[in-house]
Amino acid sequence: MSPRPGPTFPDWPQFDDTERRALDRALSQGQWWRMGGSEVDSFEREFAAHHGGGHALAVTNGTHALEVALEVMGVGPGTEVIVPAFTFISSSQAAQRIGAVAVPVDVDPDTYNIDVAATAAAITPRTRVIMPVHMAGLMADLDALDKLASDAGARILQDAAHAHGARWQGRRVGELGSIAAFSFQNGKLMTAGEGGAVLFGDPDEYEKAFLRHSCGRPRTDRRYHHQVAGTNMRMNEFSAAVLRAQLSRLDSQIDVREQRWAYLSTLLAQVPGVRPQAGDPRADRNPHYMAMFRLPGWSEERRNLLVDRLVEAGVPAFAGFRAIYRTAAFWQVGAPDESVDAIAARCPHTEAISQDCVWLHHRTLLASEQALAETAAIVADAVAAG
Template identity: 55%
Template sequence: MDDNPLGLPPWPYHDDTERTALLRALDQGQWWRAGGGEVEAFERDFADLNGAPAALAVTNGTHALELALRLHDVGPGDEVVVPAFTFVSTSLAVQNIGAVPVPADVDPRTWCLTPDTAAEAITSRTKAIIPVHMAGQMADLDGLGELADAHGCVIVQDAAHAQGASRAGRRVGEYPSVACYSFQNGKLITAGEGGALTFPDRELAERAYLLHTCGRPRGDLVYEHLTGGSNYRMNEFSAAVLRAQLDRLPRQTKIREDRAALLDELLAGLPLAPQARDPRTDVDPQYMYLLLMDPARFGVGDRDRMVERLRHLGVPAFPNFPPVYRTDGFWAGPAPDATVGELAARCQVADTVGMLGLWLHHRILLAEPETLRRVAALVAETAGG
């Protein structure tokens, strides 16, 4: 059976640019960042794209979040507010450093954490707030920043979906907070795995550098471990591939935004609500095309049946992330003193989006308009439109 009957663009996408980059890294003769130039070149380009003074490439997005929290001295006994609707790495990173993730509800249209929902989860133990730029839609960092300042805590952005995003004239890296990114296989640029952080100033970036390389300063040859830390270093091959991927990102982002607007039009009138675009958004990279089935029309199990049918028809559809508190992994680490039912009552939007939400892979947004019309027709047919 044809596993791509619609002729959708492949993902990850690559061409001779990646092959050339890999050979360039290979021929250096040194394949880790201390001896090569690919990682540092990628960091410079990635910081420029996101409007940040500096960037640091790391092993993956989860490690990026852990490193950012360690950078702000978050640890055991502290609480961190996280969106209930997010991939579990957001809360897992908090637990991995011994702190407690406290889920908060999300906006009913953008499905991002808001200042109001975050405020309901803040206590005297809150040390940080992690807004997630869900599917590329940037959260209200201005409002969340004011809330954090008022309560003496910090913002750590989970920008895994938001490379190159912009809101109200400011890119992700232009806000006065650390942002964390992922380059896992499905992400907007990818080397299979990988991650990065951007920083509001170079002093913070240098502290993070020490933490990500076992406490060793740049150029160290005598094992001068100045701090604690771990090995979060990215290798030269991954960075070489990411440099090639990064060159295409602005062009692909424009295509995805245009195609997402077209898909919104094609699906209008169906009992499916797409993620809303905040009017302050300048650039939404559209990591996922998110949809919510009408709770008045659909119930438990309908979403999974729709996803299964779409996949059978060749549409790369997936169920939404469950709320973090509805995963066993959430309860395997430090957790709030609350039951699943109590958290669900506080996070009703996230509970609904987790049960009745689905997403389409961003590769469909790189397809030609005619192909996108075929996808829309299949979605409409499956939804009963």
């Protein structure tokens, strides 16, 4: 591959005096945890309003967001949670760590979202929750999944770790009738380094989650009357202050990323052997947490060498997620009574995507069109050399 200068991408996380003022505001209020300060409460109201209503509970990270949501939904020993096989491991571990069995199902080969037919085939009387992951910000087929869940007496938990500000047929996440969990980890679309949130439509479920995230203790308790078994998942005031600032620029960043993905995906599609992640017209606002593409037919080793070449050329590239059932962690607790080979046989698309998928950090989509043209050229050179 001939050398060429690397494109210029903006840094991530992005911040300015808005975050500095927010941190000073949290510092000066004199109370730095949520029970005495105002930043977490304010962030929860603002985040819920931004996503169409409901009640947001801010927590320590996105994995905890999934865990507390699942607990409120009645997930535990004797129950099953259906998850996409192609996702970050937290999607399954959140269910497994609270005693449930995580059941991986295949994904669509073009959108990388959970496959509806595969989900339907996996439902049993023990299925309590179906957990679609909105991969790279592209919302899964919630219409079909909602019907499946309703018919089965199960519920939907949206893993929206990639989907801040997303919409499905004009409706924001808080307007879709199901619980959603978000992450604010350092690479996410808005971040305080770590953090998470759960968006509830039902105020009673929000209150149940509040108790569980605060050691089972009511917010007005002064005598240690812990009402339920819980743990400490409380977000601190400094993180909430930063997230309020991050939320203020989320929409403008999504606007840029949507425009840039339309441009970059067109260029990538012209590279022989490259297939960009497909869209869905019903998902009419996609925040594009990742710029993803496949190289169908490539081996995992060949894909990994390509990622190395892109990184050496200055492109923030990563290998796609490993199939969750092909990690040691998946089998330690709460795994289905199946072999790896049996799961792999019913997840052929996950098998392929895990080997041939590449993703670029979303900061690439905040760069100029010139930088994206250079990126596409580097990808073309790297693929040709591969």
